[in-house]
Each structure stands twice: as structure tokens, then as C-alpha cells.
Amino acid sequence: MSTLEAVSVQPGDARGPGGRPTGRRVAVLLAPAVLYLVVRELGLLVLGLMADRWNKDVTKALTSWDGQWFLGIAQGGYDDVPSWLGDAFGRRSTETPLAFFPGYPALVRWLDALPGVTPIGAGFTVSLVSGVVCAYGLNRLGRVVRGGSPRAGLVLVVLFSASPMAVVLSMTYSEATFCALAAWALVGVVERRWLLAGLCCAAAGLVRPTAAALILAVVAAAVVAAWRRDGWRAWVGAVVAPLGLAGYLAYVAVRTGQWDGWFAVQQRGWDSRFDGGAATWKFATMILGEPRSVLELATVWFLVGAIALVVLCARRRVEWPLVVYGVGVLVMDLGSNGLMNSKARLLLPAFTLLIPLALALGRRRTSTVVAVLVGVAVFGAWFGAYAITAWPYAI
Template sequence: MITSSAPRPGAATAPGPPRRRALPRIVRHRAPTGALLALALFAAVRTAGIAAVIAVNALTDRPLVRNLAHSWDSRWYLHIAAHGYGRLIWITPTGGVQSDWAFFPLYPALIRATAAVLPVGQAAAALLIAWTAAVVAAYGVYLIGHLLYGRATATALVVLWAVLPHAVELTIAYTESLFAALAAWSLYSVLKGRWLWAGALALLAGLARPTGFAVAVAVIAAAAQQLWPRRGQAAPAVWAAAVIAPLGWLGHVLRVGHSTGDLTGGYFAVQGAWGSRIDFGAGAARFVGALLEHGGKVVYPVALAIVLVCLVLFGLLCLERAPLALLVFTGVLVLLVICGSGSFSSKPRFLLPAFPLLVPAARALAHTWRRRPAAACLIGGALTAVSVLYGAYVTVLVHSPL
């Protein structure tokens, strides 16, 4: 005889457990599978990079950690954090006047705020911000990779980003890690349809670096992609994101223009004094010609090789038919590197936040891991060794701008 546990009509039923209200999304969010492993690998590689810098400093009788917080641009950021803008200039050997207005305000503002809140000096605060932002950026990179391609590719993407030759600059007092964090999370917000977050983070990215407008352009392009087929009939948040995304970059440009007495051209004159201008590749062509004719230190051929590899990777990324926001963000950064003047040795650093370039390689590495795990580990180990050693070399021994 088969009986049913269903109550008879009219029968009393015991009250069930009270229904729980759904928690807000921000509370219910859980990290995707594998995120902790990817972040642990990232932290291990970059910690090894820091240790290598300290070891080389010790071997060459230099202060152990000073160049982590006082290398090139770091000194300008620390001076701005301590004294504000308009207090420091540098006269170049050719008579050019370089001023602190060339540097964007978010990082020095965070340095000053952190040093005011925590019992640390400004140099330590600068490193703390850079290291924290690097981990936050790595998590954003993982989320994008996981959303689009799954766990294995996301992990490979984070690992490859950690072992780039110039990845040491994610852990010194520079703005690359802060900018990469804001860019990654803004792009992730676009992919998830969180438009107000995307616009707000793009605004902050525009306050972090001169290349910050690449994030704004990506958000605007993605918003236009949403608006075009609907003849502009989309959620107000999409319009809001497109409007607020460029305000950070524009705000600093106009502030510099106001301070220099040339509202629209003052900022570009300041950047020109640093040798940073759009020359449509003329400077890069001259550099390549001189390098082929006369040769150069290790850092210059490596920089050229990195730029050429990035061009190939961008072509592969386009063939991957990646989301528009990723393509636009990466394309703008690549275009600025090719068409912009300035020290060629710094160009790999400018490409460091362009993590989508690594998607094709990450997919290939993930495929290798599934088929031949030992080979994938060997590749990862070799790239880690190169990154750690080269990072120590360019940070401690090279005297050209990073």
C-alpha cells in the first residue's frame, strides 16, 4: 500500500520554518571557484619579485627597500602628497621645464590620506596602496576571465599577468597597480551591466593616470553599443555611466589648464615638456632605426620585443571576438604606446594595465594545463624566473626611466 505524505484537505499543518528574506547582492556575493588559488599564485610571484629586488640591493650595497618607494616617478608622487601641486619643477639638460602638474592626483591623495590615518610614513603608505591595489586588480582580472572563459583560463590570465617582465612595477610606488585595479573593476562592471559602478570607477581611473581616459572611452563605447539598437531607449544608468566616465580625466586636464593660464592647452604643454605627445609613431620609428643601427642596453631590445608581441596579441584578441569594452580599452592603450613619443623603455610599463592582451595566451596555457600539466608548470616556472630576475634588474641596476 502506497501512502502519501501530503496533508488531507482541511487538516491542520505544522508551521514550516520562517522564510528568510533574500540578502542584498553585495552580501550574497561569493568569489568564483578558484579565485583564492589564483590570488595566492599572484601574491607568491610578486612577493618573490620584491624579495629579488631586496636581495640585489643587498648584494650591491644599496638601501634594501628604498628604490621600491623612491624610483623615478615615485619621488614626484611623494612630493605632491607632502606639499601639493605647483611646488616642484625640474630643468632638463636641454632647458625644458618639467612640472609636477604632469602627474594625476588620485595616488598622492590616497598616500596623504593613508599616512594620516595609519601610523606609517608616506613612503610606506605609497607601497601599501600599490600592493593592495595589485591584489584587487588581480581579483578583477580573475573575475573577467572567469566570467568570459571559465576557471582555468582565469587562473592562467592572472598568472601570466603576474609574470610579465615589467610586473615588478605593480609592487613599487607607481600608479600602474591602482590604475589596473580601477580599470579591471570598471570593465567587469560593464560586462555585468552595473553601469553606475562602471562609470564611477572610470572616473577614478581618469584621476589616476594620463591613460585613464582609455577606461572612459571603453565605457562610452559599451554604452553606445547598448543604446544604438534601442535608439537611445535604455536604462538611465547607461546614459549616466557614459556621462560621468570621462569626468575625472577632464577635471584634471582643466584644472591644470586653469593653473597654467591656458585652459584647453595648458595640460598638453605640461606633458610636452616631459616629451609626451602624440607624434603618430615618428618617435618610435626613429628609436627602432637607431636601435637597429647602433644597438642598445638590454632594456631597449626587450622593450621593443614586448611592444611587438603586444601588437600580435592584440590582433589575436580581436580574432577572439572579445567584448567591445575590452577591445576598446586595450586598443586605446596600444595606440597610445605606438603613436606617443617619450622614452621607449617606459612603453612596456604603459602596457602593463592592458591585461586583456593576455587572453589568447591564457587560453592556450589553460589548454596546455588540461593536456600536459607538467609542461604548463614548466612554462609558468620559466616565466616566473624571467620576471623576477628581470624585475630586479630594471629596478636596481638600470638607470633609464622605468
């Protein structure tokens, strides 16, 4: 029996004499973690092959670019980051490190304090554990959404962990931690567990600015629920949800002496600001007219695909807070004039847009599901490896 078949067994049917868990029950419990880890291990195996081809060190590739900043902040805090780190223009000021949110490096620093743990090992461990936690959150979402099922939950886990830029889930980047918190915040929304939703959303606000999209979804859903039926818990969730992001932005404002300090640091150091999509449109039309690289051309089509998935979400009547979150992530990505090479990576947290695909595949025969997911996983493994080995620029 395959893992996808095993999950169709109901929990109550999977216990032996005396209520002890049977093998099927254990398989059901472990399936999200196993599938996530298998897909990510495939990605690392392909990365090893690509690294050999391009004479790159795997560990250096997995700790490159923003990963160096996060490790630097984890080791020295904002005031003692290694001096050789600079912004997109090679410059550095006392404010430059503030562009990076503190949640992920704080976890790395706490783990690094344990005996025998290195900073890089701590970074990888936080990303690994966060990814597994995210897998369980996505599995839960795939079960509880409208039309969901145990099989759809597992398919959603695989689609996410095999995404084209899912390689960052294995890097010293903050995406895995953010996605774990976002997934469970949205589980709280769908299940009307507002304290869970609010607390996870607040924590996500300390990890990535993408939390703005999550806050919009959680607060809007909580207010609607409070107005209709859910009472004080929904109001508490709505109040708590923005605290993490608001708190860090306020901290940077005090440190820089500017009310919009974080945005100013981003613009000065990375020329990143919200321009309504003008830069993205210019980039897309230029690349489609005259492709310059695999990564850039693929990035444009990933963005087009994400827009198509929004339409599918609407047609499939996916719960509106999940659509609001996914659209919010997409709008932040499309609307920023920041590094175009990063746009595929910045789509990764928009995992709710994958729900229609998971629901559709969840109803297909096991052989069809396995064939599709294996193909997706192989492509995602290759693309992620290409992005941090053959591609010479930041992602």
C-alpha cells in the same frame, strides 16, 4: 590538489554541512590574492639579489623616479613638492608637478594621516592593496569573457603580475591603482553593470592619462548597449566615465591658463607629445640594427609582441570593448615620443591583450600551465629587477 585544480570546483559544491564554507571554497576565494602576492614576492626576492649585486638600496629603488614625485605630492600637495625634484631636463616651475595625476598620491596622503604610518609605507600599502584588488578584477574577467573559465581567470592574474615590468606594481607608482580601477571598469562592461563601469572609469581618470583608452572603451560600449537594450543605466555610465580625466585636465587648464595646459606641461618638462609613432619607429629600427642594451632591445620586442597579441585577440573574438581598450593603451604608447625606456612599463595596463594567452593556457594540462607560468614569473622577476637596479636611467 593544486590551486589551479581547486578553482574548477563550483561555488555551490564547496560548502559543508549547514552551508559553511569548506577548505576548497576558501582556496577558491583566496586564490587570486595568493597567486598575485606569490608572484610579486618572487619579484621582490630577485630584486633583493640584484640590488646586492649592484650595491643598491631596495627601498630607494622601489621609490625612485616618478615614485619620488608621487610621494612628494602626497606629502605636500602640488604647491609644496620638495624643491630638489625636477623634470627630465632638471628644471622646475610651479606647473611641473601638475604633470602627475592626483589619484594615487591622494590615497597615499589619506593613509599617511593614520597614526604610525610613514609616507613610504603608505605608498607601498596603496600599491599592494591596489594590486590585490586588480587581481580579483582580472580573475573575474578571465571567467566571464567569451570562452573563459575559472582556470583562465587565475592564469590571467599570473600573466599580469609576472609581466616584464610588473615590478612597478610594487613601487610607489600609480600603475597598480590604475589597473585595479580599469579591470573592474571592464568587468562592469562585460557584465553590463554600467554604474560600476562608469564610476571605476571616472576614478581611473584621476590616476593616469591612460584612462583615455578606458574611456573610449567604456563610453563606446555603454552607448551601443543603451541604444540596443540597456536603457538609462548605460547612458549614466557613459556620462560618468569621462568625468575624472576631464575634470583634472580642466583643473590644470585653469592653473596654467592654457586650455591644453597638461599637454603643455608634459611637452615642456619631458618633451612628451603624440607624434603618431615616428619616434618609436626610429627608436625600434635603430635598436634592432645596433642593440645598445638589454632593456632597450627587450622593449622593442615587447612592443612587437603586443601588436601580435592584438591579432590574437581579434582571432579569438575577445569582446570588442576589451580589444578597444588594449589597442588604445598600445596606440598611446606607440604614438608618444616620450621616454623610450618607459614604453615597456606603459604597456602594463594593456592587460586585456593577455586574454588569448590566458584562455589558451587555461585549457592545457596543469603541469604545462605551471611550467609555463613559473618560467614567465622568473623572467619577469629578473627583468623588473634589472630595470631598476642595473639599468641606470628612468623607467
